[in-house]
Amino acid sequence: MALDQYREEEEEDNGMSFLDHLEQLRWHLLRSISAILVFMVLAFLSKSFVFGKVILGPSKVDFVTYRALCKLSDFFSVPALCIEELPFIIQSRQMTGQFSMHITSSLVVGLIAAFPYVFWEVWRFISPGLYDQERNAARGAVFFVSFLFFSGAAFGYYILAPLSINFLSNYQLDPTILNEFDITSYVGTLSMLVLASAVMFQLPVVIYFLTKAGLISSAWLKIYRRHAIVVILVLSALITPPDVISQVLIAMPILVLYEAGIVIAKRLEKQKREEELSNDY
Template identity: 45%
Template sequence: MAKKAPGEMSFLDHLEELRWVLVRSTIAILVGAVVAFTFSKWIFDNIVFAPKSSDFITYKFFCDLANKYDLDKSFCVTNIPFEIQSRTLDGQFSTDLWTSITAGIIIAFPFILYQFWKFISPALYANERKYAVWFIISTSILFFLGVLFGYYLIMPLSINFLGNYKISDVVKNDIDLDSYLSLIKTTVISCGLVFEMPILIYFLAKIGLVSADFLRKYRRHAFVIILILAAVVTPPDVVSQVIVTIPLIILYEVSILIAARMNRNKLEEANG
């Protein structure tokens, strides 16, 4: 994989190049953050706080599904009984600021990928560099799909479950703004990164750390881990867990296919 002749660039030259990659990526994030900050009121009203409303599209979809197939009517959300409060003087401003930065990271993600690809591309063979567009597009699509998966599936299920959970009628739910935003940011970013599994497996298979046989051998172990993960991030009902589990299992199976393809390519190169 490393084709670049030694001595062409010194260690300090590489550090300088990496510094500029980080600088350009930071600038892109700040530009995205400024755009998000400009439209912050719309973002909060229509995106951030939307899953708190019983009219949210996910709740309507599951309610229609429950009515159509005579499923558990708990999917029909009529009320999420908690209020969101800010208890610090700078709470709303700092929340606005950090939410804008998070949005900036999401918006700038393809550009950040491009910058890091440019940084590592001199160390790749010519036939590997030609996959730059494929790498950036596929990685970006998987990341955005993960973000949407977290926002439209895991977030509404979590908010509905946690918002309606009660240990006693004595306790009133007044949720801190920072707690609510932290759950959203952690969920969507984590899902975006989890959806990068096929890309991660591609590189691990390329350098020989994993193989398709290894992934097949431990498939059952992986499925158990996925089920545990789904149980942790969803309400305690089977349907919700299945909804979260299916995409993760599909990603794992796709990763096996990718690893198998990489293994075949390595064998062809060795024999060819």
């Protein structure tokens, strides 16, 4: 009885019981899933644009990345840069292949489009449990996380995916072997490249919060820079097709973001030292 009374008093002091938190979490999840479903339905209904222009865009030679490379080819007089042919065709070898890929691609588009709102819902659930100082330090988190997410997705879609598709479509063991890709393989590869890039671009945010929590420091990041390079290269090899070009392309911006994380960690440490000095006075 005494223990139950203590728990009730603790819950009253916190303002919300454990069941109240679960109920709140349920509504945050429902709103997030609803947002994803809304964008998913819109993408499903916009089949000609979403699938014909967006999903299949990197498989066509008139894609914006290929056109830009041809312009660079003319400017620098390097014909090899211009991609004028993608020697492959996309097929559906299963009866439900096209319909299932229509649903899958719509879900991926819905997830990407709804990401800012989904993260905002997650942040609304987490932020009340933070101290005022922690909440102020993380101000603008939704904007920066969303910005990095879309930057990574754009990098994966406009840079990584087209060059990977070009490499894989032109790679042949023998001229008699034709490249005929299944629609599930194509959509799966494209989705993996875009989403993996979007997630990898969150590295500065991860470094920011780990530094705020006191788990890492700028000195620690510098000491383990070589180890981080190896880890980044390994991760790049895991999330990209088995070609060196794609691995290097995804690894380069991640290494830049790692260096940016060191700068962020230094600034946080400087701010912490200034706050400690002001508190001493």
